[in-house]
Amino acid sequence: MNTDIAIAILATAITAGTPIMYAALGEILAERAGILNLGVEGMMLVGAVSGFILALHTSNPWAGLLLAMLAGGFMALIHAFLTITLKANQVVSGLALTLFGTGLAGYIGKSYVGIRLPESFRAVPVPVLSDIPIIGPVLFNHDPLVYISYFIVPALWFLVFRTRAGLNLRAVGENPAAADSVGINVFRTRYIYVIAGGMLAGIGGAYLSLHYVPVWVENMTAGRGWIAVALVIFATWNPANAIWGAYLFGGLDALGLRLQTLNVTVSPYFLKMLPYIFTVLVLILVTRRNMLSRRGSPKALGLPYDREER
Amino acid sequence: MKKVGKKTLWALVATLMAALMLAGCGGSGGEEDKQAGPGEEEKFKVAFVYITSAGDAGWTYAHDLGRLYLQDQLDWVDASEIVENVPENPADAEQVITQLAEQGNKVIFTTSFGYMDPTINVAQKYPDVTFVHCSGYKTADNVGAYFGRMYQARYLSGLVAGQATESNIIGYVGAHPIPEVIRGINAFTVGVRAANPDAVVKVVWTNSWFDPTVEKQSAEVLLDAGADVIAQHMDSPAPQQAAEERGKLGIGYNSDMRAQAPGAVMTSPMWEWGPYYVETVQAIKDGTFDPTPTAGSLTYWGGLKEGLVKISDYGPMVPEETKQLVEQEKARIISGEWDVFYGPLKDQNGEVKVAEGQKMTDDEMLAMDWFVEGVEGKITAPQF
Structure with a gap:
């Protein structure tokens, strides 16, 4: 019985953590390029609603997923244009993007509220692997988007830390002037990663509307975009850490609910606070060990780059 | 300096754009044609x-x-x-x-x-x-x-749930532990036990009025704990979908949730x-x-008598016998002969709260802060 509960909590942690993880991975890319995008919540919602609408009309969740990525990318493009080309304040633009995205998603989704999706992403147990005791039901009895995330995380880690493109990306985020001087196109790099980040946020939103709760309801992300922003710091801008952080943050929710049926009561407000406490603790740790230069935030994060001010 | 001005301007434009967008969808639904024209009576x-x-x-x-x-x-x-x-x-x-x-x-x-x-x-x-x-x-x-008096409709839906459960465990996803929700859970449980004295109602609080993801997780937790019917005091159909995915049954809320989870929803208490x-x-x-x-x-x-609350049409899995029981109880409430919180009623510890022949007053019902016998869960806000 106890292992059953443990398995259920771990499996729920993965499903609850996956949408946050996608969004956080996207934000890691954008922030590695030096652009802070606080519009994650807005991009997720627009991804969720547009993916839902197309999936409803085509009866194909994959088509919906594709549109969710494009929609998330488009939202990010607005942020990129404002902050990279026009050099607007990134915090202001990001917050505006969240407000805009929340409103826009509510507006276009108005006539789709409460409709059931005929075809959604469903759990597909992986043959053989899902039969392994404990590990099988925890890791290999999920929907395709979870399996995709198993590949995306190492791929992004490899991209950021082991490829030339990743080196360029980090250079742009650390010191755009130096990157520019060695011939890296700072503007193009930033555009690419901000948009890619938006696409991942779009997937995060679509995970909710195309799989977890396959209906569209306004504000269905319920603040998960902000958890994703905190997760980026928790993960110290490293895609590989995002996976643990996402499962931890997702697992906390699941744990709190499960404790109730076991007659153990933990304050839900305390549990809701924990992700942010962890984030602050991680910030303190990395600063104290003076590792900011190696593991901490990209140096040029939040600063617009202007060639003439070089 | 000039540059800063430009940046700020653009940021402002973006914020305004967002604000307008919000106003556009959140604003008044005033329709032009409804306005009184000249000469027309206002x-x-x-x-x-x-x-x-x-x-x-x-x-x-x-x-x-x-x-x-x-x-x-x-x-x-x-x-x-x-x-x-x-x-x-x-x-x-x-x-x-x-x-x-x-x-x-x-x-x-x-x-x-x-x-x-x-x-x-x-x-x-x-x-x-x-x-x-x-x-x-x-x-x-x-x-x-x-x-x-949503509690009356909840009582009727409790009858449906009580007759449907085989595991004798019914899950209830609750929002916040306030009298309105507690009253609903109690009325539902009274209904469940009237139809099936062995059944219990397990409660999980989401501590939110609206968060589809957490609502679904809560339902899954209850299903894992053995529940085979999921009821809810939440707005979204997520708990019902969780029940449907596991091949279990459910009782919706607020709107006819058969539309979102036809395989699970037996009926939904609704407002009118x-x-x-x-x-x-x-x-x-x-x-x-x-x-x-x-x-x-x-x-x-x-309440039911005034038609302010009701239960929606039934899903195909609800047997004729249950429908008859509901009709009979509904008639009893509408006629004023009986209501849900008539004694004898015991609380979770078996203590008699309303004696036989007594009934709760409207004030007592509106301030309800205890669970009836048959509810498994805690009301008190946890201290950690």
């Missing part, structure tokens, strides 16, 4: 204040259906003015309600608990306008308080505000509206 304006968008498929949606019914029934009424997504803090709510009063609305319905004090405050300044507030406990000369809105607006126009409390602290607390 219509009786009725406005509604909503906590979320009418598209939430839940609480606000039910009120909005009532508004549309009102518009449809009384052609001398202009009920096109709605303000959605109004926060419950005094500053925002008072400003919105004041504005509606200024715009010449004769009746303003404020449809969330948190609007109670703002409504009372604004009403003092506009004695010619009638305000009607939903789910609160304060009235004034021009402020009525209304609500519905329309007739009350028609009746109230008519009474206000005729000058016969009296906000004096009649049921506890409420001006109006309608």
Whole structure:
């Protein structure tokens, strides 16, 4: 019985953590390029609603997923244009993007509220692997988007830390002037990663509307975009850490609910606070060990780059 | 310096754009054609204040259906003015309600608990306008308080759940531990036990009114704990979908949730505000509206008899025998012969709270803060 509960909590942690993880991975890319995008919540919602609408009309969740990525990318493009080309304040633009995205998603989704999706992403147990005791039901009895995330995380880690493109990306985020001087196109790099980040946020939103709760309801992300922003710091801008952080943050929710049926009561407000406490603790740790230069935030994060001010 | 100005300008433009977008969807639903043209008699304006968008498929949606019914029934009424997504803090709510009063609305319905004090405050300044507030406990000369006896519909749905369960464990996803929700859980449990004395109702609190992801997780937790029927006091259909995915059954809430989880939902307790809105607006126009409390602290607390609450049509899995039982109990409540919280009623510790032959008063029901026997769960806010 106890292992059953443990398995259920771990499996729920993965499903609850996956949408946050996608969004956080996207934000890691954008922030590695030096652009802070606080519009994650807005991009997720627009991804969720547009993916839902197309999936409803085509009866194909994959088509919906594709549109969710494009929609998330488009939202990010607005942020990129404002902050990279026009050099607007990134915090202001990001917050505006969240407000805009929340409103826009509510507006276009108005006539789709409460409709059931005929075809959604469903759990597909992986043959053989899902039969392994404990590990099988925890890791290999999920929907395709979870399996995709198993590949995306190492791929992004490899991209950021082991490829030339990743080196360029980090250079742009650390010191755009130096990157520019060695011939890296700072503007193009930033555009690419901000948009890619938006696409991942779009997937995060679509995970909710195309799989977890396959209906569209306004504000269905319920603040998960902000958890994703905190997760980026928790993960110290490293895609590989995002996976643990996402499962931890997702697992906390699941744990709190499960404790109730076991007659153990933990304050839900305390549990809701924990992700942010962890984030602050991680910030303190990395600063104290003076590792900011190696593991901490990209140096040029939040600063617009202007060639003439070089 | 010039550059900074430009940046700020663009940021401002972006913010404005977002604000406009929000206003565009959250703003009033004023329709041009409803405006009184020259020479046409001016219509009786009725406005509604909503906590979320009418598209939430839940609480606000039910009120909005009532508004549309009102518009449809009384052609001398202009009920096109709605303000959605109004926060419950005094500053925002008072400003919105004041504005509606200024715009010449004769009746303003404020449809969330948190609007109670703002409504009372604004009403003092506009004695010619009638305000009607939903789910609160304060009235004034021009402020009525209304609500519905949802517990009666919940009792009926409990009968359906009690007859359907095989594991004798029924899961209930609750929002916040407040009297309204507790009363619903208790009424549901009384129904469950009337149909099946061996069954228990397990409760998980989401501590939120709306978070589909957590709602679904809560239902999954209850299913893991052995529940084979999932009931809910939440707006989204997520708990029902969790039940459907596991091949289990459910009882929805707020709207007919068979649309979102046809394989699971047996029936859903629902609100039916329309007739009350028609009746109230008519009474206000005729000058016969009296906000004096009649049921506890409420001006109006309608139930099955008044048609303010009901249960939706049944899913195909509900047997004829259950339907008959529900009809029989419904008739008993409507006739006034019996109501849900008539004794004997025991609490979770087996202590008699309402003795045989006694019944709870409206005030006691409105302040309910204990669970009846058969509920598994805790009300008290956890201390860690």
